[in-house]
Amino acid sequence: MLKDITLGQFFPGDSILHRTDARIKILMLVVYLVFVLCAKTAFAFGFVVIATGLLVIISEIPLKTVLKSLKPLLFVLLFTAVINLFFANGDNILWQWKFIKIYREGIENAVKMVIRLTSLVTGTSVLLTYTTSPLDLTDGIERLLMPLKKIGVPVHDFAMMMSIALRFIPTLIEETDKIISAQKARGADFESGNVFARAKALIPVLVPLFVSAYRRAFELAEAMECRCYRSGVGKTRMKVIKTRPADYIFLGMSIIACIGIFFLNQVVIPL
């Protein structure tokens, strides 16, 4: 199951989204989050689905990969859907059995919540992590946060830490898998018992994982020092980042879409 987590992974490619300036993509992501979170009506949600679908298409990331990244979220999605379904209050009772009542508002909320969560995850991965290499991402964040440097925030270090964290996600997932297998071979039981027993069973996995992550960090620091890392002092980049007109058009389009949502929220179609 752990192998399925594609969160934070980068898929090298040459799509329009891959070529877009990382700074623009970060800004677009902010706009996109507002866009998704502000949608209220069915019409607006339809628009969210179309926009997210378009993003996936222009990213040229295979649909299968995108769907795979949603798999670990399945439980969360089901959980929110069920909660929304049974615990919403409204005026239109559709179905009733003893104390369980299902309202039309409940169904609507459940559907909206699922669309919202799926779009958030898909949008974030497609816009940023799948199509932006960690170093570009670091650079983008660093440049965007540059003003904070004046008040003494270590912007470069922060950005570097983030990109390394992203780079190590697959490595640590692989390691977790190995430790779980090793503990299983020693008779550890991860599948039975209640929630607390299972959580407790994870301690023998987390401790070695932390120890090894710590050791990795130490070695990585040594290796980075060997390659003349000086915390961003006098650093240049191999790829010169240029914001092209197309990037601004992209950003403009996403802002327009975001404003559009507020208008769409006004359109109420009687269901």
Add this chain to the structure above:
Amino acid sequence: MAFIKADKLTYTYEGNLVPAVKEVSLSFEKGSYTAIIGHNGSGKSTLAKLLCGIFTPTGGKVLIDGMDTADEDNQAPIREKCGMVFQNPDNQIVSSVVEEDVAFAPENLGVEPAMIRKAVDEALAAVGMTEYALHSTYKLSGGQKQRIAIAGILAMNPQCIVFDEATAMLDPAGRREISDTMRKLNDRGITVITVTHHMNEAAMADRIVVMNKGEVAMDGTPRDIFARVDELRKLSLAVPQVTELLYDLGLPAALHAMEAADVIEKEIKKKCL
């Protein structure tokens, strides 16, 4: 003049009483190819880290191209001159894209973008990984990852590369890739120092230094060292299998299979005639 010169080098880890490296004096010529061998805990890895300036000696000194590694001001120029490849390839790759990882060192050094591009392309070509430039580092094999790590060091155009058990975590195919690369780099004039457990790899070097309990036990050409099978066994070290076979048969020493074949052929001819 020697490129790296160690003079009565001593290093004690914090909290330890016994030094890991004791009064070692060695010198390495420019363009030489040396293997350091020894059993676990013999101080060979510590020695390697001292020789390229990652550790500062607690006694004695190391001069790299005339610069003392203990001097803070020399740190930056030493890093540029002398790179190190570590054991675990996963823990030395910074980026998830091959060419970006290779570009890390020259970027840190503030090289012009066009020159970085050139350095990266050359480094990738030198380790035979050009076609993987845009691949994701995560999906490569161990040997490929290690070659990327070597390219990452090569991109800053160092004069010396120290390999700290760089092949220990690789399968036989990966090991061969890396030792071939070492040989190639040495042919280009780069000083190579490799710390290794694998005797076949050590046999490829021009010189072998055997470490034991923090001291240099033997120092000589592979032919000299591997001829002293009994002494090596006392230090719980093996010799290459072919060498051991010929030694046990009481025949002259050989380092490689082809050489051994020649020796055996000669012996058979002698017996038949």
